[in-house]
Amino acid sequence: MHKVASGYHDAMANGALSRPAGRGDHRSSGPAPRRSGSITLGLLQFAPQTRKPAQNLKFIVQSLAGVSDALIVLPELFLGSYSNHPLFFRTEQELERFLGPLCDLSRRNRLSLVGSLPIRNERETHNSAVLIDGGCFSTVYDKVKLFQWENDKFHVGVDAHNLIELQGLKCSVQICMDIIDPEPVHSAARDGAQFILGPSTVSVDFLPAIHKARALENQAVSVFCNRSGSEPTDHTQYLGQSGIFFPDGSSTVLDSNAEALTTIQIKQSDLDVISRLRKRIR
Numbered sequence: 001m002h003k004v005a006s007g008y009h010d011a012m013a014n015g016a017l018s019r020p021a022g023r024g025d026h027r028s029s030g031p032a033p034r035r036s037g038s039i040t041l042g043l044l045q046f047a048p049q050t051r052k053p054a055q056n057l058k059f060i061v062q063s064l065a066g067v068s069d070a071l072i073v074l075p076e077l078f079l080g081s082y083s084n085h086p087l088f089f090r091t092e093q094e095l096e097r098f099l100g101p102l103c104d105l106s107r108r109n110r111l112s113l114v115g116s117l118p119i120r121n122e123r124e125t126h127n128s129a130v131l132i133d134g135g136c137f138s139t140v141y142d143k144v145k146l147f148q149w150e151n152d153k154f155h156v157g158v159d160a161h162n163l164i165e166l167q168g169l170k171c172s173v174q175i176c177m178d179i180i181d182p183e184p185v186h187s188a189a190r191d192g193a194q195f196i197l198g199p200s201t202v203s204v205d206f207l208p209a210i211h212k213a214r215a216l217e218n219q220a221v222s223v224f225c226n227r228s229g230s231e232p233t234d235h236t237q238y239l240g241q242s243g244i245f246f247p248d249g250s251s252t253v254l255d256s257n258a259e260a261l262t263t264i265q266i267k268q269s270d271l272d273v274i275s276r277l278r279k280r281i282r
Contacts, residue, residue: 039167040070041195041221042263045242045254047229049081056080057101060113063261064105070263071167073225074115076176076201077127083149084233088120095119095130096137107135112166115199115225116143116175124155129173129199133166140164145177160184163191169266176200179210182217189218194274196222203238208245208253215245219278221266228257247274 044063048056056079064072077085089095095117096103106113113132118125119139126142127150142157143150161184164171172188172195179185179198188196196214200207208224215222221244228240243253244264254260 038265038267039169040067040263041169041223041244041266042067042070042261043073043223043225043242043244044261045075045226045228045240046259047227047238048075048078049227049231050229051080053079053098057099061101061105064109064111067111067261067263068109069111069167070109071112071114071169071171071195071197072261072263073197073223074113074199075225075227076116076199077118078115078199078227079117081231081233082201082227083231083236085118088118088125090120092119092137092139099132099137102132103135103137106132114140114166114171114173114197118154125153126157127154127175129162129175131164131166131173140173143175143178145180147177161187163188163193169195169271171195171197173197173199176202176207179207179214179222182214185214185218185220189220189278193218194220194271196220198222198224200224200226200242201238202226203236205239205241207239208241208243208251211243212245212249212251215247216249219247219274221246221274228259247277 102113105111115130116127117130119128128142129140131138131140141160141162144157144160146154146156160174160178162172170192172185172193174196185196198211211222211224223244224242226240226242227238230237240256241253243251245251252262254262
């Protein structure tokens with residue numbers, strides 16, 4: 001554990017883990033040059049409930065314009081309001097057309113984007129984990145632990161266990177409250193997942209603690225991406241405080257009301273240390 005802690009703390013001291021970037025800090029005319037031997041991992045915290053869906057697409061594209069070769073987590077239901085979401089897409093094909101600007105950004109800047117959106121087919125509507133990678137759109141799984149009003153609008157997903165590979169990193173996506181059940185993360189970690197990606201929308205303050213616990217108990221890096229601001233309809237104040245939680249118990253956390261991008265650099269040596277320590281504690 002000392003080596004992991006030392007490695008992350010040294011990276012912070014040397015600037016390898018970037019400080020949180022404010023809204024607009026990452027806008028540029030093109031992607032940053034690729035960093036040899038490393039991958040950028042990050043999250044974009046913002047307040048999608050304050051914008052229309054097309055405006056949110058524009059905001060994401062502008063915020064990530066200068067980022068390349070990266071895996072970025074977005075909030076749950078990232079195109080609009082959480083409690084009064086305006087878009088229920090009938091097919092994945094319709095959603096892929098609407099997400100064209102993000103698909104283009106993914107292809108151009110070699111980005112992998114993870115979030116969640118409402119998707120409706122002929123029989124059911126789900127809060128589905130979505131992935132944009134290599135310019136293509138796909139779904140990962142459907143949220144299992146629905147919260148309050150979600151039970152009136154969404155059908156319950158079948159299984160939260162999933163394992164995907166993005167930017168060469170083995171990951172498991174857990175939408176918001178699904179992180180509460182430890183078993184899907186445990187099983188994904190047993191299958192090789194070293195990163196937990198959590199698109200979220202919460203006002204309660206215990207979810208960051210659960211992400212920290214999942215990082216510690218599975219010797220994984222856990223990304224909690226929440227929305228910020230308040231809900232215009234019922235004035236719910238969202239927690240914000242998105243963060244990246246490391247296997248040694250350390251973290252990097254954003255302010256409650258920030259609209260910001262924060263990133264870190266993951267090197268192969270980091271993955272090797274995590275793998276060695278994971279073998280020692282099992």
